[in-house]
Amino acid sequence: MIDFSLSTDIINARAMVHMVAETDMRPLSREYDEREHEKPMEWLTMMWNASKGLVSIGGDRKEARGERKAAEKQVRMAVIIEELSWGDAGLYLSIPNAGLGGAAVMAAGTQEQKERFLARFRDGAPKWGAMAITEPGCGSDSAAITTTAVRDSDQWVLNGTKIFCTSGLMAVEKSEGFVVVWATVDKTAGRAGIKAFIVDHHTPGMTVAKVENKMGIRASDTAMLVFEDCRIPIENILGSPEVQQSTEGFKGVMATFDATRPIVAASAIGIGRAAVDFLREVLQKEGVTIRYHVPPTKLTTVERDFMEMEANLQAARLLTWRASWMMDQGLQNSLEASMAKAKAGLAVTQVTQKAVELLGPLGYSRKNLVEKWMRDAKINDIFEGTQQINLLIIARRILGYSSKELS
């Protein structure tokens, strides 16, 4: 039966996370936007101890131990991540956990790999997991990657350059984490030759060549990783080493996006909501009320804009909850995940830009966080699949086309 209310369990979790977002994250927000390449280690360690990254930030220990049925896992995660990103999206992205690398190991790894790489997220010092796909010469076209993996007796030898690796610095140099690297074992095989490899922290031959300076989400490090004859054990390949006729392996890794796209959408919505909440407070203080029931001819521009912002944000949220709910139900959600991501990425980009416009000097000034939210928001229309890539995926699904038929 249709229901748009959250369970008590999620409402309680949200309230708890909101408190963290408001009292711990907001005060750090501006500071770590300005001190771009530094991390609030004390807070990050507290978050690590509180969540013990394994099931990532959305789950809890009861779920990890199988004491609670994870019927609402994805919806719960979407709600919690919206809340953390309402606090600060850059800080949220910096929280130590297995991250996208962990998601790939969970999705495609063997039992032995899961134990070897994920167990470490249960205790000890804070750790980060990362994923390296993008290269200087290819982003969305991930089948065109040029990083190579060559087999040499009982090792794989990696060579190439990866960029835009979120938490790459923390995963490979600053903690006992790992990074999942996409490389080709046979360039002539195209997609079928692309495999994912787990590279442990501090592996010789892997260096952090650069940490990027960014428009927003500055608290999160975005690294360039260079691989020069980087040798890893033969068993560190995710899935089968064989180059298959089909592209099932590639699709398997791509399937991680079905889970991560709604999460990016949820994070985007958190940023957009921060801006809308701020705007609402200012309007209230100025005595401007939003008259929802009044016809368009009588509305002020501010009311119209505000209502449009709210509607777009809520539409994005409902699309995100739907994609997450489908995953919880075990339903195929590629289409819905891309819809949520495409809508949320664009909506919050527009919502935060409009907030800066409507707030004028209050919006543009670095005394307030609105301008930062606008800078933070933009990445959501780019990473984890740009707006355009998501439209392409949606179009293929609704038209029943293969990637060859619609490119």
Place this chain on the structure above:
Amino acid sequence: MVNFQPTEEQQLIRDTIAGFAQEIIRPAAHEADETGLIPSSLVQQAWELGITQSTIPEAWGGAGEIPSAFTGALICEELAWADLAIALHLLAPRLVIQPVLALGNDTQQQHVLPAYTEPTFTAGTAAVMEPRFGFDVNELATTATRRNEDILLNGAKCYTPLAAEARHLLVYARSESGVAAFLVPRDTPGLVIGEREKNMGMKALATYELTLNDCRLPASAQLNGALSPLLNRSRVALSALAVGVARAAFDYARDYAKERRAFGTAIAQKQAIAFMLADMAIEIDAARLLTWEAAWKIDAGQDTPLEAVSGATREACLAKNYAANMVLKVTDNAVQILGGHGYIRDHPVELWLRNGRGFATFEGLAMV
């Protein structure tokens, strides 16, 4: 707990309506638009499905189903997918049934409701909109004034569906205590039903202007209670109808784009077209979910009246405005995808654009 799945019963209702919409309504839509006539056999068939009158209590001869805004939204979307004008014709009796159910006293219910459980289609309607710039349902120009024991209605109304054949007309007017609704028998002196209107779209739907000149009613003609929840039910209905029209245009444009070839491929294989379709699909789902949320809030009993607004007003208005913008954009894109062919009346997309344009204007034309 969040759930996006309608109940089995709701899915069954939706499937039944979808089947009827596809097999019976859609094939009749083009001719109905050209001639302005809806076959009475079609109307009768729909009546027998019980879409409109199922919520009338058993005491008045009905099936006594609990009125659900959500189920109503599902029905509206399917009917409008087939044809908006026919959908509004079939749903028109609800414009009387729902308010009388919600606000009518026993005498009023007994007076009105049994007519709609008769075996043949009974027309009913409501007059909400007024023919002027800046129409605002909260500040009607039509007045209801007390004259001794009676009430006098004065003003002008427009877009009153089926007024010429309606068994009951519900006229909204401004009274001393705010906006109120009045049951007006069709033969009341002072009520003049004008010529059938000629509009850009919805040509198959017979709508009329009404003139009220000292139209005298007994005090018992007034429905007592807050109208805001009824307006929200109307906004949900209109949103759902807009989603239905948009989905029709999307389906048609998608299929056309896969057939039509240019420069050696189907035009759907061009990103310029494919991206338009992807965007249409997202926006239709976005509007539907906003509509569902507003409907859910009403069904969950959260639409409690305050003054001019009630608990679901925000959601209902956001959904309605969003859906009205969305349907215009989607139907316009559909015409654009068909290019010159989209402009020709042999294809239905131009009709959907003409119909879609109306949603920004419509208020109180349907109710769930």
